[in-house]
Amino acid sequence: MYPAAFEYLKARSVRDAIAFLKQHGDDAKLLAGGQSLVPMMKLRVARPKVLIDIHRIADLNYIREESGAIRLGAMTRHVQIEESSLIREKIPMLAEAASKIADTQVRNRGTIGGALVQADPCGDYGAVVLALNAQMKCVGQRGDRVIPATDFFTFAYSTALETDEILTEIVMPLPDKCSAGVYLKLEKVAGDFAIASAAVQLSLDSGGACNEVGIGVTGAGMVPQKALAVESLLRGKTMSSALIDQAGQLIQESAEPIEDLRGSAAYKKKALGAILRRAIREALQRADARKPS
Numbered sequence: 001m002y003p004a005a006f007e008y009l010k011a012r013s014v015r016d017a018i019a020f021l022k023q024h025g026d027d028a029k030l031l032a033g034g035q036s037l038v039p040m041m042k043l044r045v046a047r048p049k050v051l052i053d054i055h056r057i058a059d060l061n062y063i064r065e066e067s068g069a070i071r072l073g074a075m076t077r078h079v080q081i082e083e084s085s086l087i088r089e090k091i092p093m094l095a096e097a098a099s100k101i102a103d104t105q106v107r108n109r110g111t112i113g114g115a116l117v118q119a120d121p122c123g124d125y126g127a128v129v130l131a132l133n134a135q136m137k138c139v140g141q142r143g144d145r146v147i148p149a150t151d152f153f154t155f156a157y158s159t160a161l162e163t164d165e166i167l168t169e170i171v172m173p174l175p176d177k178c179s180a181g182v183y184l185k186l187e188k189v190a191g192d193f194a195i196a197s198a199a200v201q202l203s204l205d206s207g208g209a210c211n212e213v214g215i216g217v218t219g220a221g222m223v224p225q226k227a228l229a230v231e232s233l234l235r236g237k238t239m240s241s242a243l244i245d246q247a248g249q250l251i252q253e254s255a256e257p258i259e260d261l262r263g264s265a266a267y268k269k270k271a272l273g274a275i276l277r278r279a280i281r282e283a284l285q286r287a288d289a290r291k292p293s
């Protein structure tokens with residue numbers, strides 16, 4: 001199907017894009033990689049009268065380490081994240097998540113900003129930004145603001161971003177050197193959205209007790225969730241199989257997935273428990289190799 005007719009505007013800078021948004025209000029949509037928006041327009045689920053193309057704004061495409069954090073411009077493509085040696089070294093779970101998105105074609109065009117604003121309940125980055133306590137930098141007519149990842153996702157396909165705001169940067173605080181992370185995803189077929197996924201970042205002290213821990217999950221409900229109860233359960237404790245089983249049980253019991261083509265609610269709860277247990281075990285193995293002696 002073809003999309004409904006629309007006007008196409010090319011923004012050369014963030015300031016341009018904000019001015020266009022101000023001018024066209026709710027009639028306008030930003031176009032990043034187009035990997036979610038264009039299919040929605042073709043299905044006529046989205047019918048923006050004006051498309052503001054931001055993909056030529058070079059200032060929004062970067063990956064850099066600065067002030068104890070990895071900073072990613074919102075227009076950074078999935079493939080750049082997957083292949084970045086900086087990300088692979090400092091935040092491997094982020095590269096792992098990017099590499100599990102769809103297929104090469106989508107990863108070549110799709111952007112981290114677009115994926116986060118799209119806020120698909122089964123998307124891959126949500127769990128990661130929550131595990132890492134990332135912050136979203138936004139710019140609008142009223143100025144700049146920072147939204148913590150924990151406040152960003154408000155409902156399925158909805159975020160705390162105002163319609164006249166642009167997500168410009170994602171700031172991921174660098175995990176401690178002793179810390180290790182992992183992102184695991186259960187999908188029906190390779191490249192599909194997640195049935196359940198878990199991002200686990202943790203460190204161990206010299207005695208083998210869990211020091212710092214951050215956990216985000218997808219598949220527990222209509223938004224990705226920070227698994228605060230599981231983090232509290234693990235923090236300060238000596239890790240054991242029984243504790244990991246308890247963590248899986250806890251997330252399983254609190255999850256409220258909906259039944260859809262990817263499975264029943266009961267199946268998805270079990271899948272989430274299983275994927276979280278696996279992710280914790282794998283993160284533990286990686287963290288064990290880095291723990292202080």
Ligand SMILES: Cc1cc2nc3c(=O)[nH]c(=O)nc-3n(C[C@H](O)[C@H](O)[C@H](O)COP(=O)(O)OP(=O)(O)OC[C@H]3O[C@@H](n4cnc5c(N)ncnc54)[C@H](O)[C@@H]3O)c2cc1C
Nearest residue numbers: 030032033034035036037102110111113114115123124167
């Ligand atoms: C076949 C297929 C399979 C996929 N599988 C997965 C998957 O397994 N996991 C996964 O996570 N994703 C998956 N996706 C989605 C993919 O990650 C998209 O790249 C992403 O959802 C949207 O990014 P985009 O840059 O293409 O944004 P667009 O489609 O251009 O925009 C998406 C939305 O975000 C808004 N927007 C974009 N950028 C900004 C910004 N900087 N500030 C404010 N608003 C903005 C747009 O206005 C629009 O509403 C899949 C997509 C396809 C087509």
